[in-house]
Amino acid sequence: MKAYWIAQVDVTDPEQYTEYTQRAPTAFALYGAKFLARGGRSIAMEGRETPQRSVVIEFPSYQHAIDCYNSPEYQQAKAQREGVATAEIIIVEGAPLGEDGV
Numbered sequence: 536m537k538a539y540w541i542a543q544v545d546v547t548d549p550e551q552y553t554e555y556t557q558r559a560p561t562a563f564a565l566y567g568a569k570f571l572a573r574g575g576r577s578i579a580m581e582g583r584e585t586p587q588r589s590v591v592i593e594f595p596s597y598q599h600a601i602d603c604y605n606s607p608e609y610q611q612a613k614a615q616r617e618g619v620a621t622a623e624i625i626i627v628e629g630a631p632l633g634e635d636g637v
Contacts, residue, residue, distance in 0.1 A: 537629040538597040539571075540604070543586035548619035555620070558612035566603035569593045586623075597628045 546552045563570075572591040579585040594600040603609055604626065616622065 536596065536631060538594045538600040539627050539629060540568075540590070540592040540594070540600055540624055541627060542588075542590040542592070542622055542624045544588040544590065544620055544622045545586050546588065546620040551619040552616065554615035555612050558615060559609065562603050562606050562609035562612060563592065565606065565608060566599045567595045568599075568603060597626065600626045 562568075569592065570590070571593050572589060574588045574590065577585050577589045592600075594603065604624070
C-alpha cells in the first residue's frame with residue numbers, strides 16, 4: 536500500500552531554504568517519491584492558518600516513506616532547513632482500493 540508525507544511549511548529565510556530544496560530531492564529519488572502537491576494555492580477550511588507551503592509526497596510504501604525521512608540524505612537536507620523554516624510532517628498510510636477503485 537502506498538504512503539504519503541503531508542507537510543506544512545512556513546519559510547522565514549527563502550534564500551537559505553534553497554539549501555534544503557537543493558538537497559532533499561536526492562533522498563526523494565532514492566525512495567521512489569512522487570510529488571502530488573507542492574506549494575500551490577491552498578486555503579485552510581478548518582484548523583490553523585494556511586501555511587506558506589503545503590506538500591503531499593507519495594511513496595511506494597509506508598516503510599519507504601519512513602526510511603526516506605530517516606535516511607542520511609534527508610537528514611542532511613533537513614539540517615539545512617533548521618532556523619530558516621518550520622515544518623510539520625506526518626506520514627500516513629494510504630487506504631486500500633476497493634473493487635470500484637475508491
